[in-house]
Amino acid sequence: MELTQAPLRTVRPKDLADRYVNPRAALARMATQGAVVRLAHGYFVATPDDQSAHWKPTMEAAAAGIASAIFGQRDIVLMGITAARIHHAIPRALGSAVVASPRQHRPVALDGGGRVIFVARDTIALDARLEALETGRALVTTPEQTLLDLAKRPDLGGARDEALSALSNLASRVTWDKVDRLVDEQHFGKTTLARVAALR
Template structure:
């Protein structure tokens, strides 16, 4: 760590460590230029156009640090829509639940508005328009922010409904669902399928228990 590296307290204390230049408008007269300086000092890591990640305290000044893709995806979504309007879902939630052990190059996050794929320096982010207040969620902590992700039950339904979302192949989706089946509460899953009008996804999921 470079002892000369500094970061304004108001930025360092932000709950979400994904920052946009506009978030520092009350700190810097010219935030975009200051952000580029902080990137050169390895205080910030450039994620994508207009988005930067603040390095953890122990990695400040280390140019090798890059944020985790899921953390970056959740942070970007929170920066634009707020903590309680977004959630990690599909294969990204499955990875967090330990049912997809290998690293993946795409993160999937639920947001309130339709939005195109985002290319970042750590992978791609797929945004899915969903009302997260209708989803079954649990807390998730990442290196950049704390927020929400779908529960195993919700994740299983989502993947069963859209098995190719995020670039999953048929083999990946089947493997993930078989692992999730061992974690889910069927009463909860059936209730979610009923409330969200997903009988087809539930039926496909149940088929896998006898496959």
């Protein structure tokens, strides 16, 4: 496998077992040369061609890459506070990223701090669209789905204040008819619905 052809340019040493006798050592060597960046233990991302050897990916790109390496690019969706960041509803970088995945996975601690949190969900049922990241395109929940997810679980990712602030920012951008349709299609409790109703 060519590193640049991997989903979101992210690989694990075992993904390269057919190409290198010792893929872990090969990746470590490439990391010292700036050709790849180690995201976390066992995960590496190929540096984009238009970036210098000192490039570091954003939290969102790192999370999408790691999740894609585990589950496949089509089976993961950036959600919650991470989707809100991509939709510019949260201005500052956060210490955690949240990814919807087809099954549960333990959190992954990132090199340099931060972690990727996985939430088992029916990713096909989520309202999501492809968004451009530094390393490729990944599925991200739409503003409407993001609003509902944040209203349901504002504490997910450990950034409650930012999540609640993002709700107000998203409320002015969403199509409320679409929000209502998602409410009808998905199961949300009274607390979530009350939080959403207060934003209208």
